[in-house]
Amino acid sequence: MGTKTHYDVIIIGGGVVGTAILRALSRLQLKIALLEKQVEIGWGTTKANSGIVHAGFHSTPGTWKAKLCVRGNAMFEQLSDELDVPFWQNGLMMVARTKEEEETLRHYYQQGLENKVTGMEMLDAEATHRLEPNLAPEISLALRAPSGGVVAPFELAMAQAENATANGAQVQTGLRVEDISHTGDEFVITTDDGNTWTSTYLVNSAGLFADEIAKICGLEIEPIIPRKGEEYLFDQSVSDLITHTIFPVPTPKSKGILVIPTAEGNLMIGPTALELPYKDDVTTTAEGLDEIFSFTQKLVPRLNRRDIIASFAGVRAGSPTGDFIFDSSHSGKAIHLRGIESPGLTAAPAIAEHVLKMLAKAGLPQKEKPDFNPRRPKVIRFKELSDAEKEQVIRENPLYAHVVCRCETITEGEIVDAIQRGARTVDGVKFRTRAGMGRCQGGFCTPHIVRILARELGVTPLEITKRGNDSQLLVAEAKEFLKGGKLHD
Amino acid sequence: MTKTRQTDVAIIGGGPAGLAAAIAARKAGAKHVTILERSHELGGILQQCIHNGFGLHRFQEELTGPEYAYRFIPEVQKDPGIELYLNTMVLDLSSQQEITAIHPDFGLVKLQARATVLAMGCRERTRGALSIPGTRPAGVFTAGTAQRFVNIDGYMPGKKVVILGSGDIGLIMARRFTLEGAKVEAVVEIMPYPAGLARNIAQCLEDFDIPLYLSSTVTTIHGKDRVEGVTISQVDDKWQPIPGTGRYISCDTLLLSVGLIPENELSQAANIPLDAKTGGAIVDENRETLIPGIFACGNVLHVHDLVDYVSEEAEIAGEAATRYALSKADADAKANERDKGRKAQQVVIKPGENVRYVLPQRLTPGAEADLFLRVTQPMEAITLYLDGVMLARKRQVRPSEMLKIRLRPNHWENLRQNRGDLDGKEISLTAALQPTQPTRLEPETVRGARP
Known part of the structure; x- marks a missing residue:
């Protein structure tokens, strides 16, 4: 400075x-x-x-x-x-399966009234399943909060x-x-x-x-108290299974494991709530997946492990x-x-x-x-535009005709815009535009995004990282390892 | 508003399948063929496959990927009857064959086709699909992504590599990385046998002393910013990791070569029924899908191990699409009636014992066609039967190698003798162990052996 x-x-x-x-x-x-x-x-x-x-x-x-x-x-x-x-505003539903859980659910309803939550309603089994036909049949009562x-x-x-x-x-x-x-x-x-x-x-x-x-x-x-949570994301092809965010009856430590229709349109399940002495442990585990999956399948039996496209973990400040x-x-x-x-x-x-x-x-x-x-x-989200609007933005900037991420239909125009708004890394582009978040998880678009980032930032592709620090995607120019005539060390 | 253009045959994708389909369509008499290709050049994935081994069947030559592509590209480029739209992304396909695409100069492009050939290819399975535990550092790539970085962009994505999956692209990349001076520490395969072609195991791993660990998988990815290592473990016969077998391998890169998935989002947009086994459309001997006038070929239909077969399949589709387009030109109402009758008459072929899939899934009775199939596991000395009629014997078969079997008039005769009228019937294709072999399946023996 x-x-x-x-x-x-x-x-x-x-x-x-x-x-x-x-x-x-x-x-x-x-x-x-x-x-x-x-x-x-x-x-x-x-x-x-x-x-x-x-x-x-x-x-x-x-x-x-x-x-x-x-x-x-x-x-x-x-x-x-x-x-x-x-x-x-898809609404939340807390669901009960037993008489005991139903009691707890009524308690939350009362608590909601005291907190001045608007629009809440208690739904019997039939009304619940009419709104969410893919919920487990055992679910007998639901607290619905449309806000x-x-x-x-x-x-x-x-x-x-x-x-x-x-x-x-x-x-x-x-x-x-x-x-x-x-x-x-x-x-x-x-x-x-x-x-x-x-x-x-x-x-x-x-x-x-x-x-x-x-x-x-x-x-x-x-x-x-660092509290780790793992989450798993599903392909958009199963997004229609659930509309509301589904909560079980909570435990003292957390709100439990949920089924969440995300704002971007993918279903997500999680999180776990594991108290750990570390603030940077963002590993996913086979145990975490098993726990989340077996739990949420009891809420929505039609969830299928095969449809999971991504997993991640975060640590929250307990x-x-x-x-x-x-x-x-x-x-x-x-x-x-x-x-x-x-x-x-x-x-x-x-x-x-x-x-x-x-x-x-x-x-x-x-x-x-x-x-x-x-x-x-x-922000221009190309996929959501009408045909006439698509025509219009392409005429103004032909980069909007170049689809870089084909799973999510994200164009080069959107990627350049994200970089102009501050994206510096592949994940920065991904989180701003959704490029690389779809079912191929960046398989096709990563090399293109690296190239576009390098071009827009005026650096070489070797300097482009996944998310800063030492997370470079590329380690050398081709043939670099062969200089000196030696085949690997 | 955008004006809708007309074409006889629209081909979505300008890779090996699209190229061969376009040429075949023109030879069959299509006056106007349109290729819609999202890249700036034709050739598709072949352009990044700079290794040799392409074209052995078709040209009796060993070509590289780009060389194979250039056996087709000039012919397509110089043909005035083929309109090429490069840099064109198809956004939508309706079952009435209205295509919506975007192009940097033309903006929104609308195309009405008389017949359509789907040739969009496939994509790679990813880490997410496998849910490999651990961190999410830089340095985890699918093999094809790494191939593009090295062969097209000219950058190395790593120096010390572990490859999960023994699919062909992974094997090719094991050799490629080694030739570039990187060290490939291991190839890890969850099945007890390799997923790639035998020749690739020999030429890409054995020749370079790269170890292949069968019945093993990657159970953890380590590293904060960049991959620092992986843990590999042996798996049991249910593919579950065996506790205590974990072994850490230090590396900066994990490549995934764990399978390819036909890219059928557009087919789904057009409500084309897919086969759960192949991941591609259900087709007949003409490679026509269940939506009349829409055809499919290449890796969007089923994943091929040899491009030679892709070209062959695409020619069938391109020619049939042209026949359809030209007949459609006569009288639409009549054509629709014909379509219905034609589909109702077809025989449905189901994969039976030891067969993972068979393609085409539907046949017009009497059609002389090649059946393509994959078996479920490696086997020796098998006989292939179609509804009890013997088609062929094979000495050795593996899931990685697609089998091709010609269905001849005598087969149809035998089928008719067994089943009478075949129209609309369902028959199954099985790969049976030959009866001359000593076999565990003998029911008497099994019963007798029990206490």
């Missing part, structure tokens, strides 16, 4: 919560920045999030989770419209960051915070590139690592208290968000509102920008 910019607020962590706060702050006449250690936004817990916009009947009345989840849910329609993010939905979590984080940037916020990826000190009137943040950043206010939204950042700020706190934790330090000038576990995605826009209130209390001036634009420019 040449000249030092002093920021009003710096946010640490570019997940769905950090970017929601960034966007909320970008409405105001402030200088704000966000620091993210991953190469791209949304690559921590957000990337492997199930994408469920919860209704709010899961949370104990009076908790932050209950309040912010119901409030966040109500904000999603406008949010997804403004940011042009796929959001589908629940699904969103593409990574796209939401991206869109929030893009919209905030368009409104003047700064986003820095690939920078890890190493140290934070406070001089009395400003925070001095040192990043792993040796640079320092200064701000008057600080928001710690570092997710799994929020406990470590809080400790650097001098807080004595209980550690985050709360030591069971609720979201909002700590502050430095006379309220630093706010620490901890344990933003489920329903954190749903609550994100409401969490942002709450954080703004906390900052206001600590003295942050909150004057609206007169020219704030809440809308992100519409």
Whole structure:
């Protein structure tokens, strides 16, 4: 950095919560920045999030989770419209199979009423199966919440960051915070590139690592509980099996293993909930698959292992208290968000509102920008266009006639647009456009995406990575190993 | 709005199947043939197959993939009766043969065909389809993707390689990587026998001392950013990993050569019924699908091990599609009636014992046609029977090698003697172990052996 910019607020962590706060702050006449250690936004817990916009009947009345989840849910329609993010209000169903489970289900219904969840209904076996004919016949009662939905979590984080940037916020990826000190009137943040950043206010939204950042700020706190979850994704050919997101009756540790129709149109099953001492264990396991599969088959017997096209795992920030934790330090000038576990995605826009209130209390001036634009420019999703619109976009840019990912019908035009919006890696392109997410899982399109990335970024294909760091896809030019005349070492 | 163009025969895909079908269609008298190809060039996957071994049957020569393709490409290019749409992606095909495609200059292209030949090829099975546990680092590629990186783009995707699956592309890539100075540590195959051609096992593995582990699979992928190694384990006879047999192999790349899947999304869009075994359309001896006027050939129909057979099959489809297109030109109403009668009359062939699939799945009684089939496991000394009628004896058969058997008039005579009128009947093709062989299947012996 040449000249030092002093920021009003710096946010640490570019997940769905950090970017929601960034966007909320970008409405105001402030200088704000966000620091993210991953190469791209949304690559921590957000990337492997199930994408469920919860209704709010899961949370104990009076908790932050209950309040912010119901409030966040109500904000999603406008949010997804403004940011042009796929959001589908498919409704949630919690299902019971035994008398005991039916009792628990009624308890959740009451809890939902207390939390002011709208539109809930209890469905008997017949009504349940009329709505979801592929549910297991043993299911005898269901709690249906039509306000629940699904969103593409990574796209939401991206869109929030893009919209905030368009409104003047700064986003820095690939920078890890190493140290934070406070001089009395400003925070001095040192990043792993040796640079320092200064701000008057600080928001710690570092997710799994929020406990470590809080400790650097001098807080004595209980550690985050890393909780790993595996998820499995099905081919779109079986998407019609289920419409609602199907929940079992929960266990004390988690909401259980679910069947989720994703916002992108694939069915997904998961997650497991395994507490581990590691924050970076994103391996999938044969045991995890067996557990998820045998469990969800009891909900939807027609699920078939053969239709699985992808698997992944993520680690979420388990709360030591069971609720979201909002700590502050430095006379309220630093706010620490901890344990933003489920329903954190749903609550994100409401969490942002709450954080703004906390900052206001600590003295942050909150004057609206007169020219704030809440809308992100519409992203062209070629496949969804009408014939006339397709004709039109191809005429304007022939790159939209070149289908790079044939499973998902993603064009070169969309890929170039994603790179212009900030994609730097193959996964960055994949998560923005869905190129490589289909049934061939990048078999055909990966070489093309590598080539397009290299061309647009002005680097050689050897520098292109799957997801930053040392994840290069190519290791040498052809014939390179033969120089010196020796056949392998 | 986009104007709809007309064509006699539309061919979707300009790979080996599409090329041979186009030439055959013109020879059969089609006045206007249209090839729709998504790439900027013709030849399909052959363009990245720079190894030799193509064309032994058809040209009695050993050609490389591009050389084989160029036995067809110039003829297609110089023929004014063949209209070529390169860089053209077909987005939709209706059962009435309206084709919607996109092209960088023409925008949306609409085409109405009198007959259509599907020649879209196939894609590779992936890691997701196998659900291999472990991390998801860079360095896991399908063999065909790696082949493109090396042969077309000129980059090496790895230096120390393990290959899962002994399919032909994997074997070819084992040799290719070795010749490029990379080290192939192992080829791992879950079945107790190799999946690829015997000649590829010899020429690509044995000649380079690359170990092949049978009845084994990759049970974990290791590495955070890039592959650092894999664990391979032996499997039991139900293909389940045997605990305690795991062995770590250090590598930076895992190639997958675990099978090919016909790419039939367009066929499904046109509601063409598919065969669950082949993954391709159900066809008759003309390679006509159950939707009259739509034909299929090449790897979109069933996965071939030799391109020579693809060309042959495509010629059948291209010629038949032309006959259909020209007859359709006369009187549509009558043609529709004829179509129905024709389909109802056909015999349905089902794979029986020891046969994985047979193609075509439907035959017009009396048709002299080649049957193509794959067996379920390697066997020695078998006899092939079609509904009790002996067709052929084979000394040695393997699932990797497609069998071709000519159905002759005397076979049909024998079938009629057994079954009378054959119209609309269902008959099954079996590969039986020859009765002269000492056999475990003798019922008396089995019963007698039990305590």
